[in-house]
Amino acid sequence: MRKIIIGIMGAGENATPTDIENAYQLGKSIAEQGWVIRLRVMLNL
DSSP states (O other): OOOOEEEEEOOGGGOOHHHHHHHHHHHHHHHHTTOEEEEEOOOOO
């Protein structure tokens, strides 16, 4: 059986508290479905 892979790009260091809460809730919902999350965080170093 194939796994569903979800790609998520975030705001990185520019994320607001609301962005972080939304990302948490989205990740939780995805995990509850048993899907795989592939994260990409962009940082300006």
